[in-house]
Amino acid sequence: MFHHAMKTADNNSPHYRTCNLTEAMCGIEITVRADKSLDIRGDKDDPFSRGYICPKAVALQDIHYDKDRLKHPVRRTQNGWQRIGWDEAFNEVAQNLKRINRKYGRNSIATYLGNPTVHNYGALLFAPGFIRSLHTRNRFSATSVDQLAHHLAAYLMFGHQLLLPVPDLDRTKLFLILGANPAVSNGSMMTAPGVGRRLQQIRQRGGKVILIDPRFTETARLADRHLFIKPGTDVLLLLALLHVVFEEGLTDVGPLAAFTKGVETIGNLVAEFPPEKVASLTGVDSSQIRLLAREFASAESAVCYGRIGVSTQEFGGVCQWLINVLNIVTGNLDRPGGAMFTLPAFDPLSAPESLAPRGSFARWHSRVRNLPEFAGELPVVTLAEEILTEGPSQIKALVTSAGTPCYRRRTAVDWIGR
Numbered sequence: 001m002f003h004h005a006m007k008t009a010d011n012n013s014p015h016y017r018t019c020n021l022t023e024a025m026c027g028i029e030i031t032v033r034a035d036k037s038l039d040i041r042g043d044k045d046d047p048f049s050r051g052y053i054c055p056k057a058v059a060l061q062d063i064h065y066d067k068d069r070l071k072h073p074v075r076r077t078q079n080g081w082q083r084i085g086w087d088e089a090f091n092e093v094a095q096n097l098k099r100i101n102r103k104y105g106r107n108s109i110a111t112y113l114g115n116p117t118v119h120n121y122g123a124l125l126f127a128p129g130f131i132r133s134l135h136t137r138n139r140f141s142a143t144s145v146d147q148l149a150h151h152l153a154a155y156l157m158f159g160h161q162l163l164l165p166v167p168d169l170d171r172t173k174l175f176l177i178l179g180a181n182p183a184v185s186n187g188s189m190m191t192a193p194g195v196g197r198r199l200q201q202i203r204q205r206g207g208k209v210i211l212i213d214p215r216f217t218e219t220a221r222l223a224d225r226h227l228f229i230k231p232g233t234d235v236l237l238l239l240a241l242l243h244v245v246f247e248e249g250l251t252d253v254g255p256l257a258a259f260t261k262g263v264e265t266i267g268n269l270v271a272e273f274p275p276e277k278v279a280s281l282t283g284v285d286s287s288q289i290r291l292l293a294r295e296f297a298s299a300e301s302a303v304c305y306g307r308i309g310v311s312t313q314e315f316g317g318v319c320q321w322l323i324n325v326l327n328i329v330t331g332n333l334d335r336p337g338g339a340m341f342t343l344p345a346f347d348p349l350s351a352p353e354s355l356a357p358r359g360s361f362a363r364w365h366s367r368v369r370n371l372p373e374f375a376g377e378l379p380v381v382t383l384a385e386e387i388l389t390e391g392p393s394q395i396k397a398l399v400t401s402a403g404t405p406c407y408r409r410r411t412a413v414d415w416i417g418r
């Protein structure tokens with residue numbers, strides 16, 4: 001989108017576009033100055049971001065004018081990078097992919113998609129088709145770094161990996177945050193530009209913002225209460241919160257009861273986790289846990305949200321599952337001020353399976369470490385060993401798009417053929 005702005009930015013009138021760096025999708029106003037530098041501001045009329053931008057939007061021009069920006073194919077040679085033509089590049093890549101496929105089998109070709117893929121219509125539309133055409137099981141992406149826990153919970157609980165409920169920030173009366181720093185991320189996995197203002201508004205309308213985090217973050221400055229927790233113990237805290245909700249008869253599934261199964265089973269499971277038992281393990285005082293559970297269950301509306309701090313730990317999947325459970329059993333799923341499902345212009349539920357797959361789990365496992373696939377991809381944590389460990393289906397070629405799985409700086413399609 002930014003790119004289009006630049007193509008047409010030949011006069012002084014502002015161009016209105018969307019910052020495509022992150023999912024917050026802030027509206028931006030771009031004006032080209034006489035010296036060709038860009039004046040990038042938040043678009044006050046954007047109904048979603050309402051004028052908010054973060055410093056990264058202003059820095060978009062640094063990418064645009066970066067002298068190292070790759071604008072044509074290059075080939076690595078003994079004498080460094082050599083510029084080649086597009087036809088030559090496509091031909092060489094296609095021939096090598098065919099050769100490697102013939103010699104080592106289809107799983108010898110791996111793919112890695114970086115985060116910007118989902119912020120680009122072209123990549124979003126055409127990358128899946130290209131990857132499917134390779135018929136490889138060695139598919140990786142940035143998704144498995146930090147957010148598959150959300151998708152797994154959504155797939156197992158709601159039947160589709162993209163049915164991700166998001167906090168109704170603008171109406172909630174109690175926002176409980178675990179392991180997230182939305183004041184900086186602008187609401188990762190909930191798309192909320194200008195989150196600082198929204199958190200202040202919760203408090204201004206008499207609500208509360210409560211943060212559970214081992215670190216005093218930027219979000220902690222905006223919260224009513226910050227409870228420090230020992231890293232990696234969120235699962236115990238969530239179980240203890242649910243323990244109190246069940247023990248004190250505070251469950252109220254509401255209209256969801258007609259299609260919610262297993263609430264009693266959860267009650268039996270969490271019976272083993274009273275706050276007094278988990279307090280020393282989590283570092284959160286049992287009286288604080290009890291108070292929080294009561295506040296959450298009795299609030300006019302409440303929503304629990306957890307992000308990278310709870311997803312990227314041993315029990316990440318269970319944490320995201322329990323967060324959904326807490327919202328469900330307190331009647332806060334699918335209601336104003338709670339965790340709500342979105343009404344997207346593109347509805348994944350009615351889309352063809354090829355465009356928005358429902359999800360899958362453990363249909364196959366990675367070769368070296370036996371990790372399960374999710375929705376056709378393997379956790380990227382195993383990519384290096386799948387390249388380095390010899391044997392059938394060892395990765396011999398890697399196609400990356402908009403990603404840096406080796407933590408190297410790279411901007412376009414990177415090709416490694418052996």
Ligand code: SF4
Binds near residue numbers: 025026053185
């Ligand atoms: S939060 Fe920053 S990087 Fe993300 S879309 Fe908004 S301006 Fe761009």
